[in-house]
Amino acid sequence: MGAEASTASTAASQLYVALKRDLINGRFTAGQKLAITTLKQHYQVGLSPLREALNRLAAYGLLEQENQRGFRVPALERAELDDIADLRSRFEGQALEQALENGGDEWEAGLLAAFHRLKRADEAPGQLDHWEQMHLQFHRHLLEPCGSPWLVRFIEQLHDQFDRYRRMAPANDTVRAILNEQHGRLVDLALERDITAARTLLEEHIRLSYEVAQSACHEEVAKA
Amino acid sequence: MGAEASTASTAASQLYVALKRDLINGRFTAGQKLAITTLKQHYQVGLSPLREALNRLAAYGLLEQENQRGFRVPALERAELDDIADLRSRFEGQALEQALENGGDEWEAGLLAAFHRLKRADEAPGQLDHWEQMHLQFHRHLLEPCGSPWLVRFIEQLHDQFDRYRRMAPANDTVRAILNEQHGRLVDLALERDITAARTLLEEHIRLSYEVAQSACHEEVAKA
DNA sequence: ATGATATGAAAAATCGATTTTTTACTATGG
DNA sequence: CCATAGTAAAAAATCGATTTTTCATATCAT
Numbered sequence: 001m002g003a004e005a006s007t008a009s010t011a012a013s014q015l016y017v018a019l020k021r022d023l024i025n026g027r028f029t030a031g032q033k034l035a036i037t038t039l040k041q042h043y044q045v046g047l048s049p050l051r052e053a054l055n056r057l058a059a060y061g062l063l064e065q066e067n068q069r070g071f072r073v074p075a076l077e078r079a080e081l082d083d084i085a086d087l088r089s090r091f092e093g094q095a096l097e098q099a100l101e102n103g104g105d106e107w108e109a110g111l112l113a114a115f116h117r118l119k120r121a122d123e124a125p126g127q128l129d130h131w132e133q134m135h136l137q138f139h140r141h142l143l144e145p146c147g148s149p150w151l152v153r154f155i156e157q158l159h160d161q162f163d164r165y166r167r168m169a170p171a172n173d174t175v176r177a178i179l180n181e182q183h184g185r186l187v188d189l190a191l192e193r194d195i196t197a198a199r200t201l202l203e204e205h206i207r208l209s210y211e212v213a214q215s216a217c218h219e220e221v222a223k224a
Numbered sequence: 225m226g227a228e229a230s231t232a233s234t235a236a237s238q239l240y241v242a243l244k245r246d247l248i249n250g251r252f253t254a255g256q257k258l259a260i261t262t263l264k265q266h267y268q269v270g271l272s273p274l275r276e277a278l279n280r281l282a283a284y285g286l287l288e289q290e291n292q293r294g295f296r297v298p299a300l301e302r303a304e305l306d307d308i309a310d311l312r313s314r315f316e317g318q319a320l321e322q323a324l325e326n327g328g329d330e331w332e333a334g335l336l337a338a339f340h341r342l343k344r345a346d347e348a349p350g351q352l353d354h355w356e357q358m359h360l361q362f363h364r365h366l367l368e369p370c371g372s373p374w375l376v377r378f379i380e381q382l383h384d385q386f387d388r389y390r391r392m393a394p395a396n397d398t399v400r401a402i403l404n405e406q407h408g409r410l411v412d413l414a415l416e417r418d419i420t421a422a423r424t425l426l427e428e429h430i431r432l433s434y435e436v437a438q439s440a441c442h443e444e445v446a447k448a
Numbered sequence: 449a450t451g452a453t454a455t456g457a458a459a460a461a462t463c464g465a466t467t468t469t470t471t472a473c474t475a476t477g478g
Numbered sequence: 479c480c481a482t483a484g485t486a487a488a489a490a491a492t493c494g495a496t497t498t499t500t501c502a503t504a505t506c507a508t
Contacts, residue, residue, distance in 0.1 A: 293499090
């Protein structure tokens with residue numbers, strides 16, 4: 001038979017993916033309590049796989065779980081976003097340096113391919129979900145050969161957390177153009193193995209995304 | 225009424241704690257497949273809370289989960305231990321610097337208290353589980369005021385992973401004495417706010433623990 | 449023999465119902 | 479009027495049974 005996905009999936013796993021996407025895309029209100037009965041109907045599944053998916057998401061940090069009173073969508077806090085962005089900067093900076101030292105020919109080829117897909121996705125409007133996927137894959141591929149599976153894992157987790165904020169923020173075409181252009185320059189610097197410049201640019205890339213994401217935070221209304 | 229734990233617990237949560245402890249303490253063989261029926265009997269619980277606990281542990285990284293074929297205890301790999309120890313060193317080093325900048329009077333008091341408890345636990349033999357708890361709490365408290373909840377979270381996760389290896393390793397009283405002495409010096413340097421020396425010592429502390437933990441890895445038999 | 453296929457036992461995943469706990473509401477006494 | 483205890487409804491957690499998938503073994507055609 002033809003090639004196909006090797007992983008037979010379960011209801012719990014599919015639900016995990018769907019819920020994760022919806023959480024990151026802001027389909028639920030921050031701080032909201034999740035009504036299990038409603039979710040059951042909405043996603044058309046039974047209670048067991050639903051609860052298993054929710055438990056995984058809570059352990060991952062995309063939900064808050066409190067004994068005997070269910071699950072809740074975490075609030076969007078300015079302080080937390082600061083923390084996440086700062087760590088992203090440090091972690092991804094370190095990972096990039098190592099990736100530029102380790103990455104081989106295959107990695108270079110894959111990076112160009114990932115960048116190309118990202119550009120194509122950028123030209124197709126309305127396919128926002130697809131663009132997000134390509135964007136994630138680009139950044140993932142960039143840092144992949146850093147040699148530290150645990151660092152990669154933490155970076156992805158932070159990326160997911162970060163995106164909860166970023167995707168709530170209003171679109172801004174000017175900034176978006178700059179961010180896109182940075183992706184291209186990142187590829188160039190990566191191929192040239194210009195470690196210092198690449199790291200600086202990646203950190204600037206994260207900083208700029210952070211500026212955008214900030215507007216997603218609940219603003220305390222000034223009293224004056 | 226008197227002070228008491230605020231969190232009413234659930235079967236799933238208690239089981240999560242118990243399984244986590246047993247996993248870190250090496251009660252299960254690395255690489256082993258978990259027989260759910262057996263676990264059910266051993267921990268005297270129903271299927272639902274058991275599966276929820278297992279799902280959480282898999283999301284946390286203390287179990288491997290494969291769709292339609294259950295849960296498995298991760299193997300102990302030299303390369304993974306290297307990764308974990310290296311990240312611990314970097315993360316905890318960074319966290320310590322920030323903690324020394326932020327920690328106030330209350331933190332100093334708590335640190336002394338935690339160290340005292342650790343020393344006491346060290347004198348009481350046979351209470352290994354209690355010592356491990358005090359040890360974890362000491363390190364946790366040391367880095368607590370670093371100002372980054374996510375960094376603290378990752379450090380704990382790495383610590384748990386690291387301990388899977390360390391607790392499998394054979395006891396060595398000489399090394400153990402050195403490690404204990406380092407705890408005391410860490411407190412001193414922390415109170416003096418000697419950032420550089422404290423960081424160096426903490427990294428040395430981790431490096432030495434790593435030497436110990438190494439012997440837990442499955443050794444490839446040399447062919448010659 | 450060999451490899452493919454069928455079969456039954458075991459294990460994983462899911463479902464539907466039950467039990468327990470929380471929450472919102474109401475009544476009652478201070 | 480406030481606080482407090484009681485009560486019913488809702489939600490969370492758990493249980494027991496069922497369904498689905500995997501795994502090991504046996505069977506059959508080549």
